[in-house]
Amino acid sequence: MLARLRPVHGDLMFHQSGGCCDGSSPMCYPQGDFLLGDADVHLGDLVVADGPGEAGAPDGAAGRFVVPVWMSRVQFEYWKHTHLTIDVVPGRGAGFSVEAPEGVRFIIRSRLLTDDEWAASAGEALATP
Template identity: 80%
Template sequence: MGHDVPGAGVARVALTDDAAALLVRLRDKHGELMFHQSGGCCDGSSPMCYPDGDFITGDADVHLGDLAVGAGPAGEGSAGEDSAAAGRGSFTVPVWMSRNQFEYWKHTHLTIDVVPGRGAGFSVEAPEGVRFLIRSRLFTDEEWERLEA
């Protein structure tokens, strides 16, 4: 099993409302889900969504956090009340990243979004005509101080 990254008081990952709505639909089809970001070339640079347990994590992976879908305010890794997730119950989607890729991205906050287009054949959203992608920003000084505490 992989390891959690330090800085549990600061969210490292979030989710747009559009991505949350897609996750609700994908969960209805595939059951519990997970994300893995490998950082490889081509499709490996996109977050890959799998049925939970289909991608085996290990010591080469770190757990960035869990996305809360269908509960809480939008923008904090959850779907807002006006999204497709409202009223269907809440669930979490763990997000993993290869340890090597994390070394490059450890200073960034990541938001998983969805855009039109075909992504990787192994990611469960591929047949939907959309693909997940990562939007990133550097942590603020305040966030970084809390991460290092």
């Protein structure tokens, strides 16, 4: 889905706010359309293939692009013990999220981190804009 949205909207980003209106729906915006601040943390980047590899490309290699994922610091305090996965499902997209007209929506799936995963991540500092 991100590979289909990018040519239309340009570089993309996700933000998970945890506000009253968008709940736990990750919002996908063109980069720069959502203003980040000190109240947001950078969780990491999704590395996305532009599409299937071209014929003759080694191992089906395709072009790749990066989609940064941000979350409000307050929401992160609730979710920091979890492994988060951004998924796409049929349904109505939320608000200004760019997938809304496509008949799909992005959702967050989560599971608790294992003890080993938590120990490995406990010392990591998250970036702010």
